[in-house]
Amino acid sequence: SQKIEQNSEALNIQEGKTATLTCNYTNYSPAYLQWYRQDPGRGPVFLLLIRENEKEKRKERLKVTFDTTLKQSLFHITASQPADSATYLCALSGGGSQGNLIFGKGTKLSVKP
């Protein structure tokens, strides 16, 4: 069956460092992958989308890579700030004409000042 794993439930880093979050998947060939941010008591908010034929995508301090051979995506936040503290979810397209997304359980990032 399809499986998505975000390698850690929680990640603690110091302000100014680069945070790297990992998303692995098995038994699956998604057309694209998305990263969302979720703050406590709120719904997920879209951050970035990367397609299977793209290796890397950037947006301001965010960078996403997508390795379909390793079946892995890395999500980087450079020059991290306490305001980046949140839970980050990866989501893969579920296939079909409309991507019903399959979500990982998320990694809770805490950036300490």
Next chain:
Amino acid sequence: DAGVIQSPRHEVTEMGQEVTLRCKPISGHDYLFWYRQTMMRGLELLIYFNNNVPIDDSGMPEDRFSAKMPNASFSTLKIQPSEPRDSAVYFCASNALGLAGETQYFGPGTRLLVL
């Protein structure tokens, strides 16, 4: 636009009672998704609609769950009868291919507690 609107934001009920959750998608979006989020299972897709028609309901856990979309601006998720294990946060999301691509826009969620 106000974004996806969900009501109520919090619901506390007793086992056996009927629960109805409501969602208003973003205007112009023709896809609507219902998700359930728990600590144990994460965010799970329950059902999604396209142009008010249910496309995939394979994620609906049991016959106690039902969803409707009578028009483009309103959807309901009903649980009857409710059970304690239904306690979770229920999210509604919407999008429109061609406008927002595959990005989904989530509402604030309904936190359901079944006692």
